[in-house]
Amino acid sequence: MVSFPPKQRQAVGERGWEVKVGEKIQALLVGPGKWVPIAVVLGIIAISAHYSGITQPTSDDLMPGVEKGINYSRAAFKESSITIEHIKQLSEIMPGVYTDARISAFY
Numbered sequence: 001m002v003s004f005p006p007k008q009r010q011a012v013g014e015r016g017w018e019v020k021v022g023e024k025i026q027a028l029l030v031g032p033g034k035w036v037p038i039a040v041v042l043g044i045i046a047i048s049a050h051y052s053g054i055t056q057p058t059s060d061d062l063m064p065g066v067e068k069g070i071n072y073s074r075a076a077f078k079e080s081s082i083t084i085e086h087i088k089q090l091s092e093i094m095p096g097v098y099t100d101a102r103i104s105a106f107y
Contacts, residue, residue: 052064052065052066053065054066
């Protein structure tokens with residue numbers, strides 16, 4: 001019971017360009033180029049931090065450039081949606097699951 005797998009370049013359904021792309025990606029991940037994607041991500045983060053102004057906090061605003069005070073529940077559901085009615089019923093059945101403050105955010 002011996003099996004002879006095909007050689008690397010003779011695999012079934014394999015094309016030459018797939019091998020070349022695979023070799024280039026492997027060289028990027030194994031060689032010194034593996035730091036290129038990390039540098040790109042760090043560069044994007046640094047540029048975003050600079051333009052958002054988040055790196056210059058004041059005593060009044062510790063996180064400038066960051067949106068605050070978003071009412072996510074109002075943004076997610078319409079006031080007359082069935083979900084709001086279900087949440088109200090849930091809070092009546094199980095008090096404390098959703099506080100009045102959370103429910104009032106839906107109105």
